[in-house]
Amino acid sequence: MKAAIISFTARGALKNRELAALLRKKLSCTGYSFYKYALEGQTAFREVRSLTETLFSSCGLLIFIGAAGIAVRAIAPFLKEKDRDPAVLVMDEHAVHVVSLLSGHLGGGNDWCRQVALLTGAEPVITTATDLNGVFAVDLFARDNGLFIEKRERIKEVSGRLLHGEKVGFYSELPWEGELPELLVPCEKGGDGLLRPRLVEEGEKGDSGLPECGIIIAAQPQAVRFPVTCRLIPKDLTVGIGCRKGRSGAELSEFLQTVFQKFDLDKRRIARFASISLKEKEAGILELAFAERAPFLTFTAQELEAVPGKFEASGFVRKTVGVDNVCERAAVLGSGGGRLLVPRQAAGGITIAAAQRMPVIRFYRNDKGN
Incomplete structure (x- = not known):
């Protein structure tokens, strides 16, 4: 996950640099400072609205160092859905308080608020009712x-x-x-x-x-x-996928929809996509994974070859990529050894399979849900 810290003053730039260094131990983090006060290693900006528009769709965590009103006005035009918006925090430049402003639960804002508070010594401010009342969320x-x-x-x-x-x-x-x-x-x-x-x-x-x-x-x-x-x-399904070079995301999406309809499966169950490492930069697959909001994993031919089980073998595929089957093996391996639920389906230079790994539901917190 990527994080961005945005500050507006000289003191804020110093706090920005300090916090960014601490967060980089946990995730990828970039500091952005108003151009008059940008320090070495920080990216300067002039207009916060356009910067926020770019970061809102590319980062999972935004931290504003400054007034809450500035942050609210900056993010307001880009709000979408609770499960799509990034976590947004606001911290004053003296690090007295850090506020969970957006996506407290689904985006992890409340958890990040507590973590940033521990890193900086700030007081975490969380207003989510279930958190305040110790109720299951x-x-x-x-x-x-x-x-x-x-x-x-x-x-x-x-x-x-x-x-x-x-x-x-x-x-x-x-x-x-x-x-x-x-x-x-x-x-x-x-x-x-x-x-x-x-x-x-x-x-x-x-x-x-x-x-x-x-x-x-x-x-x-x-x-x-x-x-x-x-x-x-x-989200119990891993989709193994392979395709000829240059297949578009739209083509892959259409075939995925056809396969899932055939087997009466819900695409919302997709946990991840998987393929061979030769396809790690295949634009169409990356586009599909992004559209379905699921990660894309890749494995070497040797890793796929070592997956136990019976799979539909192809001499042509082995000659081309070094393993006899990509989609079925990738689905099973990506699911952690799950059951092959959808065997290899092929059309138009695209192959798709799906494996199911039955998760165990866990209540991690105490009886009050926190």
């Missing part, structure tokens, strides 16, 4: 477990009920471990196919009523639902 839980939130507006439904002390149901098709946070009620399918609260121990008494609002973790749409459902989709 479904968006943070989804981010930590690699889950896609189907309807982001349901985050407010879940958080609002928990903040008011209401119980929220929890049903997962995937195995989970850890302590269920307070007010979350584990549910299961009954013999009639409907959801009902699950008693933790045999003979334990509990509320027999199904909560009105609940969380469901499932790869496919469920017939069983809560009256108000927040569905989380596991």
